[in-house]
Amino acid sequence: MPNNTPSPPDWLELVREKVQSLRFGVVQILVHDSKVTQIERTEKTRLPTVKDELEE
Secondary structure (H helix, E strand, O other): OOOOOOOOOHHHHHHHHHHOOOOEEEEEEEEOEEEEEEEEEEEEOOOOOOHHHOOO
């Protein structure tokens, strides 16, 4: 029996990978003419604050 469930688009897996490997940041999906054309990932590095260091 054939599987009639449509497979997710390739870009969806790319977005999933970028989100899963990101701790703090942004993943943007750019769309042109109703098609995903670009995926951008901006990662932030959070430094401990003085308060965080005092609590340790």
